[in-house]
Amino acid sequence: MTAGQRRGGTVYYGWVVVAVTVAALLLAAGGRSAPGVFLLPMEADLGLSRGVLSLAGSLGMLTFGLAAPFTGGLIDRYGPRRVATVGLLAVAVAFAVSTLARSPLALHLTWGVFSGVATGLVGSVLGATVATRWFRRRRGLVVGLFGAATSAGQLMFIPLLTVLASSVGWKGGSLALAGLAVALAPVVWWLMRDSPADLNLAPDGAPVDAGVAGAGQGAGRADPQVMRRAVRSPEFWLLALTFFVCGATSTGIVGMHFMAFCGDLGLTAGFAAGMLALMGTFNFVGTLGSGYLTDRVDPRLLLGAYYAFRGLSLVLLPLVPPGAAFLAFAVLFGLDYIATVPPTTALTADVFGRENVGVVYGWVFFAHQLGAALAAWLGGVARDALGSYTPAFIAAAVLAGAAAVLALRIQPARSRLAAA
Numbered sequence: 001m002t003a004g005q006r007r008g009g010t011v012y013y014g015w016v017v018v019a020v021t022v023a024a025l026l027l028a029a030g031g032r033s034a035p036g037v038f039l040l041p042m043e044a045d046l047g048l049s050r051g052v053l054s055l056a057g058s059l060g061m062l063t064f065g066l067a068a069p070f071t072g073g074l075i076d077r078y079g080p081r082r083v084a085t086v087g088l089l090a091v092a093v094a095f096a097v098s099t100l101a102r103s104p105l106a107l108h109l110t111w112g113v114f115s116g117v118a119t120g121l122v123g124s125v126l127g128a129t130v131a132t133r134w135f136r137r138r139r140g141l142v143v144g145l146f147g148a149a150t151s152a153g154q155l156m157f158i159p160l161l162t163v164l165a166s167s168v169g170w171k172g173g174s175l176a177l178a179g180l181a182v183a184l185a186p187v188v189w190w191l192m193r194d195s196p197a198d199l200n201l202a203p204d205g206a207p208v209d210a211g212v213a214g215a216g217q218g219a220g221r222a223d224p225q226v227m228r229r230a231v232r233s234p235e236f237w238l239l240a241l242t243f244f245v246c247g248a249t250s251t252g253i254v255g256m257h258f259m260a261f262c263g264d265l266g267l268t269a270g271f272a273a274g275m276l277a278l279m280g281t282f283n284f285v286g287t288l289g290s291g292y293l294t295d296r297v298d299p300r301l302l303l304g305a306y307y308a309f310r311g312l313s314l315v316l317l318p319l320v321p322p323g324a325a326f327l328a329f330a331v332l333f334g335l336d337y338i339a340t341v342p343p344t345t346a347l348t349a350d351v352f353g354r355e356n357v358g359v360v361y362g363w364v365f366f367a368h369q370l371g372a373a374l375a376a377w378l379g380g381v382a383r384d385a386l387g388s389y390t391p392a393f394i395a396a397a398v399l400a401g402a403a404a405v406l407a408l409r410i411q412p413a414r415s416r417l418a419a420a
Contacts, residue, residue, distance in 0.1 A: 013193065014134035014204050018142060020191045021130045022149040024084050027184055028123025029153025030161070031091055031115065031177055035060060035376075036256045037161040037273070038170035040263055045170065050260065052104050054380025057256050058373035059112030060119075065247070065369020067120025069362030074121075075129050076359070079194030085185050087121025092181035094118040099171040123150070125362045128345050133195050135204045137295075139349075140342050144291015147341040148284045158280070162273040226352060230360055235351045238410045239344060240367035242303060245403035246340045247368035249310055249396045252375025254279075254333065261389045265322055275330045282334030290339035299343030299350075303407035306336040306343075311400030318390040350412045 035057035042053055074083050094117075098110040127146030135142045164173035196203055230236040262272035293302055313333040316325070345361060352360045379392040 012204050013199055013201065014196065016191055017130055017134055017193055018145065020188055021080075021084075021127055021146065023184060024088065024122050024188055025127055025146055025149040026153040026156065027088070027091065027177070027180055028119045029150040030157030030180075031095065031119045032060070032064065032123065032251070033153070033158055033255065034095075034161055034173065034177065035111070036259055036276075037158055038165055038173065039256070039260050040269070041165045041170045046102065046107070048104060048107070049384060051377075051380045051384045053107075054256060055377050056104075056107045056112040058252075058377035059108050060116035061247070061251060061256075061369050061376055062373035063113050063116030064120040064123070065116075065366040065372070067117050068125050068365040068369070069359055071121055072125045072129065072359045072362035075125065080126055080129055080133075081189065081192040081194050084122055084126055084192060085189045087118060088181045088185040088188060090118035090121060091115070092178040092185075094178075095174040095181070096178040099174050125365060128348075128361050131345070132349055133203065138204060140294035140346055141288075141291045143342040143345045144288045144294065147287035147291065147338040150283075150287075150338055153280075156280075158276045159273050162269055166269070226360060227363065230352060230363075233351070235347075235410055235412075236360070236364070238406055239348060239351075239364045242307070242403045242407050242410075243340070243344055243364050243368040244371035245307065245399045246344075247370065247372035248375035249314060249400045249403075250337050250372070251369075252372035253314075253379050253392055253396045254337075255372070256376035257379045257383070257389060257392070260383070261318075262322075264383075264389065267322060275326055278327070278330040279334035279337060282331050283337040283339075286335035286337070286339045287341065290336075291342040294342040294346050299346045300408055300410050300412070302343045303340060303347075303410075304404045306340050307400045307404035307407060310336050311397045311404065314393050314400060315397035318388075318393045347410055347412055351410075 035053075039050070039053055039057070042048070043050060046053075071083060071087075094110065094115040098107070098115060101107040101110045127149075128143065131139050131142040131146065161173045161177075164176055193199060258276060259269060259272040262275070263269070290302060290306075309332060313329050317329050317333075320326075320329075344364065348361045348364060375392070375396065379389065382392045383389050
């Protein structure tokens, strides 16, 4: 008998925590997708260049990622419940205050830095921590579910924010996000629990006779020196580099600039939002499937395949005419948009230990957001300078191909870290 079966037919409470976490991740995904949706309306309203607006969006991505390792440390110290609740309230303040910004500096501080830190408290390492604290045998599936929640957030919020931007403007859309964050905060506080030990449970999939000792952190206590040793491990840098490419080729270039790219081709915002929503639909399927496969297939092989297919889809996007080809891109790219998260999280846990996932994955995730921020900013700069997004998409495709090779070089055995 396992921990998930200890209370007869009752539902294991970890699934309640999963449901609450999914809701928080949905909102965080909506917040992080807003810059791409509002890029053109903000350009028209504020009279700022696309490069300046892209910099604000990239600062949000960068601080979102930079918040990740510190969020991991805060979660280790104060628990997911407090951190997620405070994060949601911060999201509300950030998006409300951003509507007052008129100058580039104010926009960079509010729409960029503040919103990035706020959403980082909710959407960076929260899912990875919950999955590793509450689950053993279904860890990959749960991580995949959280990745799918991010996809669903895109599916839900991009069309909604597009409609709001056309009806009440980007400011009205920002205030709507703020209101949703305020409404969700008390729900998270009421239902979230920090670990199975809070309810005298063990992680799902762990033997009942193992008790609840260490249930919150896995096999043992987090190692306060883990990063000192991790930075001397080749696996850490391989994970960081591949996730850097993941951010650059997904959130950075596509998430930030796809709608503007469609606008350059004379396509409507509704068409672009529909393509992004279609990506979100297939991303939902792909990420769930990736979580399932991560529990059964070598995660390195999965990452190699994901990055290879991503590179193929990116190189085709600027070279094919709009229409049916865009549908093919949305399907192919959508299937692996966030599918990289479950195998990356699994490899992080396997190499550095489940008890250290919060901090180590936090820094790996920072690399993801650093790539996203650079691609978002440089994509806008390249478009301003060259009048086309084609060079940026080709460069992203080359990066994805390199990541496919690097992923296969990761060694999941923890012996390297132990010897460091």
